[in-house]
Amino acid sequence: MSPKHRHVSANDITMHCTEQGEGPLVLLLHGFPETSYSWRHQLQPLAEAGYRVVAPDQRGYGSTDCPEGVDNYTILHLVGDVVGLIHALGEKHAVVVGHDWGAAIAWHTALLRPDIVRGVAGVSVPPMPRGPVPPMSDARERFGEDFYQVYFQQPQAAEAELAKDIPTTFRKVLAGTPTGEGSFLGRFAVPESLPGWLTEADLATFTGQFATTGFTGGLNWYRNLDRNWELTAAWQDAPIVPPALYVIGEHDFVRSVCPPDMLENPALVPDLRAVVDVPDSGHWTQQERPAEVNKALLDFLNGL
Template identity: 60%
Template structure:
């Protein structure tokens, strides 16, 4: 049974959901999500003999939400994970992330390989540091219409997403799923001038089979007080992260690794992914061949829990 508590780490308080006993496995959610995104992973991993812990990351749901935008850099986020592992009384852990949680997991393994036994990323692969800041690159490529760029102005996307959280989650979860026919193949998420992030996402008449109204209720409840600003502040540090990680450019990620994605995931269609993903076994020592789930969209572990759980258990068991 999943239990909840608050853990102090890195100067803030994180809400965590946990189940099981044994070696520690940390699950890091993405945007706009929370601990609940891992609801299908707790019982199987705990039953296999692991202590499964999914925090609401900094800025999300029941965890602390610092006001300063620059309090959400990748170094803060990695610090939270390392501090959490130690606050739980452990020296090492397996770290698994989805969406934004994946870059946090990859960077935690890169910066602190002494603490990470193994690392897995869902949706977002480990990526070499680009030659120019990412926001500038996407602004130039998509004429300022890429959703990362739309998220930059404080208060704008925050207000749009918070106006009706139920509609936000229904539209966002369906729009990026493998069930949306527009994602075969996936298209780039652009925000047209004068429009909003949700304008291109329809509110489905029926939810996909992997998602029901009780799941929407859970996300809405977690965001009722928290809002979306904390998570959006992660995007507002993309260029700052590029500056802060300069010292690790070219550094090899050598921790045993696993990458899982769907062929209808919007990230799968990002510029350069068609070359990066097949090349991962050559670029990242110790990574398994990428696992590509046919027909799966962006919400990897929610859309395809059985296959993801089997892959995670096989990977963790091999460490």
């Protein structure tokens, strides 16, 4: 049994998916700047455990369509892609798992369409309650104009920086040591050697994918953060009701931005089954510590 690749029409776009196994559907949603390749260590273990595992390249990434225009990347488009994909795969329900931005999409899919989500798991990024002010205003006040999400709002600035030398971009972002100074990439030092979890072949795969698509699609997700706040007003204070799991690495930088203790509010995710801290892991959790992440996911899936 090996992964197969297919293209699926969903929500008026064509999505590339990597699929393996048979059984209840589990969707794996990647983050930024990644593709479905970031879930390469999860496909076989979950498939061998009796699940149909599908990892799509999301809107604007990899071999999936990249519509033009920032307004084609709102949270409603991205959740719509997940809902459309579940139905296009011939299923009525799925467990939705996401990492980084993919976690935000997974949480929002569970929030907006709990009728089709059997369970939801977020890796790295916890569910974020809708705040009292637009998120970019909050980010500027808390972290300043140099905060990466604020920087990403500038048209073409981040594209130019990230695409100037794509192999170095991924070497820095995935394996670099934070320095805390300079532009976005300037805040990372080029590693002298790659960590054990990341190979030159892995870097070449990501480099090739983004050399083809560029970075605009993924950056457009960030450029809709304030618009998403406006679009989700009707769900203010609404709970995420499907069974849920949260997984975060011990050294993940997200801890300083979104403290895990926000999940101590039971009104936010009333059926939170577990919070799993992954030791000796940074932000790229399912790539860095696949055995621990796979165990957490399978414990959760088998308990549904």
